[in-house]
Structures are given as structure tokens and as C-alpha cells.
Amino acid sequence: MGNCWSLQSRYPPESSTAPNPNNQLGSIQFSSGLSNARLIQNGNSTSLGHSSHSGGISRLFGPSSSNNFSTGNNTSTSLWGSENSQASRVRDEEEFPQGQILDVADLRAFTLAELRAATRNFRADTLLGEGGFGKVFKGLIEDKAAKKRGEGLTIAIKKLNSESRQGIAEWQSEVNFLGRLSHPNLVKLLGFGREDNELFLVYEFMHRGSLDNHLFGRGANVRPLSWDTRLKVMIGAARGLNFLHSLEKKIIYRDVKPSNILIDKTYAVKLSDFGLARSVTSPDQSHVSTQVMGTHGYAAPEYIATGHLYVKSDVYGFGIVLVEVLTGKRINDILRLSEKTSLRDWLKSNLLNRGKIRSSMDAKLEGKYPNNLALQVAELALKCIQAEPKVRPSMKEVVETLEQIEAANEKPADNSRKRVTRSRPVQQHGQPEPDSG
Structure with a gap:
């Protein structure tokens, strides 16, 4: 399966002095x-x-x-x-x-x-x-x-x-x-x-295309991702963002969404499309002021309201991706479901509700995931989408949390894991799934 290069509706184009493409010399x-x-x-x-x-x-x-x-x-x-x-x-x-x-x-x-x-x-x-x-x-x-x-x-x-x-x-x-x-x-x-x-x-060329295609695509060539593979994908994307944020002059990616997260043959994950990325020019600079751009649903509220782009604006977008990976639903569909309340309240009432989590998780997982670990990922997503940037975790903390969840996922002594594997073996970390064509 090839790369899925899709662009959802963006905010108005950013004003910039662009060169003339007709200028041959x-x-x-x-x-x-x-x-x-x-x-x-x-x-x-x-x-x-x-x-x-x-x-x-x-x-x-x-x-x-x-x-x-x-x-x-x-x-x-x-x-x-x-x-x-x-x-x-x-x-x-x-x-x-x-x-x-x-x-x-x-x-x-x-x-x-x-x-x-x-x-x-x-x-x-x-x-x-x-x-x-x-x-x-x-x-x-x-x-x-x-x-x-x-x-x-x-x-x-x-x-x-x-x-x-x-x-x-x-x-x-x-x-x-x-x-x-x-x-x-x-x-x-x-x-x-x-x-x-x-x-x-x-x-x-990334042979397995985008995370967007795996989560939301249709057709015989689209294979649903197992719980183990979803963890691997989330960790890979988080590591890429953490690298950008850890540079001396940090880079704000600004376009975190499943269609920009690409997957290769071994399910290694790579961030693509740096067309909207911006750099923070000094360690003392807290944000970059820019005309609002991005994809609806993934842009952080402070960025939409002020045009101030923070490193932790990326963390908000990553939290949205976590919600989509758990539910198998596009964020705009979830926002419609939660129109009478906030997204955070919807998350608390559904993914963080032990009585409702099964009905809120992606049906394509067929219940084959540890409940307690899915709850931990949902808790992490809630932290990432907090309204105030300062209280969101750093991408370094996000990576560490996901790695801890993956380590617990691989422990054979995990009782919830045993319940899952008795019904059907789950794809283990590091093992490629069948090629989707």
C-alpha cells in the first residue's frame, strides 16, 4: 500500500512573502x-x-x-x-x-x-x-x-x-x-x-502508507492495526516530536495528524510534511506568533485564539491523535458527539469510564487489548488536551509514559493481557503484521 497523502480542511493560508515560481533566474x-x-x-x-x-x-x-x-x-x-x-x-x-x-x-x-x-x-x-x-x-x-x-x-x-x-x-x-x-x-x-x-x-517511499489510512480507510487492502502495533505507532510518532522539541532551537511541527504519520514495511513510524513547521529562535522565546494554519480539530485552542504557537501546541495535537487511535473515530466525528459538552468531558465520560470504555474503543480491535492499559493511554490523552499549555506534559514525558505502558503490555504476568491472549493471540511488539499489499 502506498503513501496516503491527504489534506483535510485547513485554516486560511498563512501570509508570507513567497517567491515567484516563474522567475527562471x-x-x-x-x-x-x-x-x-x-x-x-x-x-x-x-x-x-x-x-x-x-x-x-x-x-x-x-x-x-x-x-x-x-x-x-x-x-x-x-x-x-x-x-x-x-x-x-x-x-x-x-x-x-x-x-x-x-x-x-x-x-x-x-x-x-x-x-x-x-x-x-x-x-x-x-x-x-x-x-x-x-x-x-x-x-x-x-x-x-x-x-x-x-x-x-x-x-x-x-x-x-x-x-x-x-x-x-x-x-x-x-x-x-x-x-x-x-x-x-x-x-x-x-x-x-x-x-x-x-x-x-x-x-x-513508505510502503504501508499513513496512520490515517489504517484507522479510517476502507477496502480489502486496509488491515486494522492490532493493539500492540498501535502502541508501536504512537511511540514512534511521539519520539519524532520529542526529537524536534529537544533541539537547542526547538522546532514546532504544527501539523500533527494521522495523515502525516507514515508507516513502513516493518511498522516503523515517521513524521512527514514539514511545510507548516516553525522554529523557536532562542531558548528564551516561549512561542512563535503566526497566522493560524493547520487542520481543523488538531490545532490547540490557544493557537486558534491568539495565533501564538507553543511547543506544547504539538502536544495537544498528539493528544487528539491518541483519542483517534483508541476510538477509531475521526476527531470531527467525536466533536459532533460531544457538541453539548467539552471534548475533555466526553473523554472522561466515555474512554475514562470503566463501564463505557469497551463501547468507546475502536470496534476493529474486537476487544483484544488490556483494559487497564487502554485507560492509561486515555488518561495520557486527557493530559495532552488540557486547555492550558503549561499543564500539558512535555513530549519527553509522553514518550516515557507510552514506553512504560508498552513494557506493561509485554509482561506475561499481566492478568488482563492473559485474558486477551486466551481468546486470540495478539500481534507481539516488533513482529510485522501481514503485508497489506
Whole structure:
């Protein structure tokens, strides 16, 4: 199953000075929060490097070697052949499981011809989905050696809607953030393209698609997630957010929702879509002021009311995702159910009510989960969606709580666990479920 790139209704576009996509020459100034890094196209040469201003990527992330590279003569230059190689990045993830900031942007500049070849000229059957940014396609990159072996690299390609000013700003933000951030729970941005007035982003392909598709999708190819796998997915997403929040200059993700949580073949989880992400420029800064953007139901109340975006605004969105993972219901459906009361009161009356929790949990779980641990996840969700940001837990605390719940889930002495496993074995942590196609 491919990536599910869906964009639900967002708040009005954020005002920003977006570059002109029709400008064939000159530069695109990266002004979306992270840096003054820029993509400069002069004739047939493209380079991604530092701006001459003091606010570049190295300034934000700390000392760094130069991250300039060029693709002269309008041909792509792979940066995967030496220390910047894709294999090296995989090794880095193994050696740095807590994540790291790369000294050099690990990106490849793709030509339009390469992307057309990878997608068979963007054929309809390679289309994965469509959002505000534009369309997303599945592609296959083959070099001569890979062709001989019958192999290739499967990729996901975002093709910019050239009429979308916000799309261009989001494209800049993706390159700024994912170009140098490396973590097992962040999707890999492999490269970018800019040619014929069109912009592209190229990512690793996540074979099992999005959490949204697994929770809410329909059809023979959609397999419900077991309780163990849901715990694994929640922990992976929480670790990705915790990494962003633990940086010296914290990154606020701003778009926490199931469609941005992607799953690979082994059910490893990665956050995708950094188009709305913002950085906190100093340790003393409590929030970022910005026009309200995001997806209805996931945006924190203080952000909607004031435009002030806090690190713990992400925690609120994660709490909403926890509620959806438990119930198998979209948050907008739950909000309709709780329209006469607050979401927190609905949570207390249903998921935190021992008499009602069974009827409130996702029916696709078929009751195969430990009641006491489901209650603990619901309690964590309630803490995350508190109205006051200061009383919400940090993502570090969220990760620790979920890891404790997972550890209890794996204890054979857990009586509620025994009751579950007698009726039907539950998928154990770390074991992949059957492939969904």
C-alpha cells in the first residue's frame, strides 16, 4: 500500500512573502522560519547553500561545514556516493538513534527528465494522492547497475501546484528542515527539483502508507492495526516530536495528524510534511506568533485564539491523535458527539469510564487489548488536551509514559493481557503484521 497523502480542511493560508515560481533566474529566498538558506538557479546551474546573511542553517543549528553543492549543465549530481551517501545516512540513524543534525544537507537535485522517467511521465496509475501542495506520485529511480539487477529505489514525489503561493513556502520549509534533520522517526527527504516553473520534493517511499489510512480507510487492502502495533505507532510518532522539541532551537511541527504519520514495511513510524513547521529562535522565546494554519480539530485552542504557537501546541495535537487511535473515530466525528459538552468531558465520560470504555474503543480491535492499559493511554490523552499549555506534559514525558505502558503490555504476568491472549493471540511488539499489499 502506498503513501496516503491527504489534506483535510485547513485554516486560511498563512501570509508570507513567497517567491515567484516563474522567475527562471535569480534566487528563491528561504524565509520560512529556519534559515536564509536559498536555492539559487543561474542558467543551468542549481545550488543549495548558505545565504550571505548571518541567519543561515549553520547559524540556527550550530557550527557546520559548508553545505554547498551544484548541478552544473542541468544534470543531477547524486550526493550519495561518499560520506553524504544514502547508506551513510542509514548508518547514522543506527549509530544515532536519538537523531542528529547533519553537517551537510543530504539532498540530491533531480532533473525533470529523471522524475518523468521515474513516474512514466506522471502517469495516472502512479498518483498516490493530492493535497494543498499539489499531487504526489510513486516513482522508481533506476541507474544502470540497478537495472541489471532488476532493482531500483522507490520514491514518493510531491509535485508543486505552481499556482499555490503557500505551496512554494511549504516547499522551502521542507527543504530547510528535512535537508539536515536525521532521525529514525522523521521521513527522509532525498532531494528536490526545480525546472520549467515547477517545484518537486522527493522522499523515501513508505510502503504501508499513513496512520490515517489504517484507522479510517476502507477496502480489502486496509488491515486494522492490532493493539500492540498501535502502541508501536504512537511511540514512534511521539519520539519524532520529542526529537524536534529537544533541539537547542526547538522546532514546532504544527501539523500533527494521522495523515502525516507514515508507516513502513516493518511498522516503523515517521513524521512527514514539514511545510507548516516553525522554529523557536532562542531558548528564551516561549512561542512563535503566526497566522493560524493547520487542520481543523488538531490545532490547540490557544493557537486558534491568539495565533501564538507553543511547543506544547504539538502536544495537544498528539493528544487528539491518541483519542483517534483508541476510538477509531475521526476527531470531527467525536466533536459532533460531544457538541453539548467539552471534548475533555466526553473523554472522561466515555474512554475514562470503566463501564463505557469497551463501547468507546475502536470496534476493529474486537476487544483484544488490556483494559487497564487502554485507560492509561486515555488518561495520557486527557493530559495532552488540557486547555492550558503549561499543564500539558512535555513530549519527553509522553514518550516515557507510552514506553512504560508498552513494557506493561509485554509482561506475561499481566492478568488482563492473559485474558486477551486466551481468546486470540495478539500481534507481539516488533513482529510485522501481514503485508497489506
